[in-house]
Amino acid sequence: MKATLRTVIFAGTLLTTTSAFAGEQTVTLEVSGMTCASCPYIVKQTLAAVDGVTDVEVSFAEKSAVVTYDDSKTEVAALTAATGDMGFPSTVKE
Template sequence: MKTVIVVGVAVLSLLPFNMSFAAEQKVTLEVSGMTCASCPYIVKNTLASVDGVKNVNVSFKKKQAVVTFDDQETQTTTLTKATASAGFPSKVME
């Protein structure tokens, strides 16, 4: 019985496992519609509330938001939809 278990474990260890690991991504969004000093606060809080978002920095001067997120929990389309629903349309900068 021990031989069967050992052989089974050995065979399983040789099988390729397709395990995808979450990767931290960083994206810069061009955010339009920010017209006052409180706008970046709203954009930052909106993006920070999206599942998977790790960090958000918003620049009123540049009209940009730099977002670090877990790509297994959210996508850039989710981020742009979130800002648009808060009244600040955005798009990914290339």
């Protein structure tokens, strides 16, 4: 019984620790190629379609996109690949 209880507690600790690393992240991307008023809409729709993305704000003036996403479902490379595939190469803004 004690061994079972220890196993359950240990497993619970592992699950809690693992989930602490996953979660909501926000990244700002520099987006190239936006030349007209409809470009930010296309970039926003493209990023919003990536699984795990929960919010997108695109600025034509700043040539940037602020993306909030669940890092257990997607990663920055998928975001930059999505914009690049649509003709809007992007990189992480430092």
